[in-house]
Amino acid sequence: MKARLWGAGTLLLMLLTSYPASARQSGGAQKGPARTGANTIERLRRMSPEERKKALEKLPPERRRQAEERLRRLDRMSAAERDDLERRYDNFQRLPSARQELARKMFRNFNDLPPDRRNDVRAGFERLRRMSSAERSAFLKSREFSQQYNRREQAILEDYAELLQSPQL
Amino acid sequence: MATDECRLRTEEGVEALLEYCAGRLHAADAVVLESHLAGCAPCREFAAAQQTVWQSLDAWEPAIETQGFQSRLNARLAEDSTPAWKDRLRAWSSGISWKPAIPMAAAFALWAAISAPPRPEIPAQAEQVRPEAVERMLEDVDMLDQLKLNAQ
Numbered sequence: 001m002k003a004r005l006w007g008a009g010t011l012l013l014m015l016l017t018s019y020p021a022s023a024r025q026s027g028g029a030q031k032g033p034a035r036t037g038a039n040t041i042e043r044l045r046r047m048s049p050e051e052r053k054k055a056l057e058k059l060p061p062e063r064r065r066q067a068e069e070r071l072r073r074l075d076r077m078s079a080a081e082r083d084d085l086e087r088r089y090d091n092f093q094r095l096p097s098a099r100q101e102l103a104r105k106m107f108r109n110f111n112d113l114p115p116d117r118r119n120d121v122r123a124g125f126e127r128l129r130r131m132s133s134a135e136r137s138a139f140l141k142s143r144e145f146s147q148q149y150n151r152r153e154q155a156i157l158e159d160y161a162e163l164l165q166s167p168q169l
Numbered sequence: 170m171a172t173d174e175c176r177l178r179t180e181e182g183v184e185a186l187l188e189y190c191a192g193r194l195h196a197a198d199a200v201v202l203e204s205h206l207a208g209c210a211p212c213r214e215f216a217a218a219q220q221t222v223w224q225s226l227d228a229w230e231p232a233i234e235t236q237g238f239q240s241r242l243n244a245r246l247a248e249d250s251t252p253a254w255k256d257r258l259r260a261w262s263s264g265i266s267w268k269p270a271i272p273m274a275a276a277f278a279l280w281a282a283i284s285a286p287p288r289p290e291i292p293a294q295a296e297q298v299r300p301e302a303v304e305r306m307l308e309d310v311d312m313l314d315q316l317k318l319n320a321q
């Protein structure tokens with residue numbers, strides 16, 4: 001029996017090592033259209049401390065620190081929060097690359113704001129999200145908007161409003 | 170789908186690109202897609218980015234793999250886009266006595282390697298790009314979390 005299992009094991013091992021990596025990637029639990037980001041967060045989170053270190057050590061210190069902090073944030077999330085984020089990450093990957101870049105640019109500009117201004121802008125995001133498309137354009141042209149936010153913040157909020165128009169978002 | 174219609178314009182097209190990047194697109198479709206990629210920079214860029222994500226994640230796969238070989242093989246055999254060789258393997262493995270398996274395994278491994286679908290060749294400097302790809306994934310995830318983009 002042992003020899004039999006060993007023979008089977010050898011066969012499986014040889015099959016797995018001979019099959020191209022691209023096909024191996026798709027062989028896991030992920031199925032159907034959610035393949036792009038499938039398990040991305042779970043995989044990121046399940047990296048061992050050693051793997052995390054190895055994956056990030058080539059980054060400049062400040063960027064590495066930020067990436068580590070982001071991993072810790074994932075660690076602190078509940079399973080439900082991670083699932084929700086996983087789904088949204090997957091949708092995000094399906095956006096045209098120009099939209100993805102717009103989102104990243106906007107997020108970097110947002111992160112460069114002083115912390116107290118970030119809170120105000122975050123409140124602006126929240127507000128925009130609850131508005132209809134027509135309400136948004138009216139708000140972005142309003143006096144209130146130009147008085148409450150400086151030019152830099154206005155640009156961030158305008159980008160955010162633009163991104164909310166994406167059908168996938 | 171016409172060769173020159175940009176794949177990024179339709180959900181179906183994006184789906185085909187994703188399948189291609191995962192090495193799962195049928196050979197005939199892959200040829201058509203590749204001729205489009207040759208002339209379309211946005212699609213090439215998209216495909217290269219996807220490939221980077223796959224490569225980065227694949228690099229960790231061995232370390233975080235928790236399933237046994239058998240369940241991985243089962244998952245592979247159960248894939249919906251089953252190539253003919255898998256059907257043959259399934260039929261073959263259900264009736265087999267494993268005793269003479271070792272020399273056969275060598276022959277079979279060679280056969281599988283030859284008949285497996287080709288991996289798409291999309292330029293991506295895997296070694297250099299990995300930390301940045303990880304960083305980008307983390308940034309994207311953090312962004313979606315903090316900005317509640319596409320939250321319900």
Ligand SMILES: [Zn+2]
Pocket residue numbers: 174175176177205209210211212213
């Ligand atoms: Zn295109």
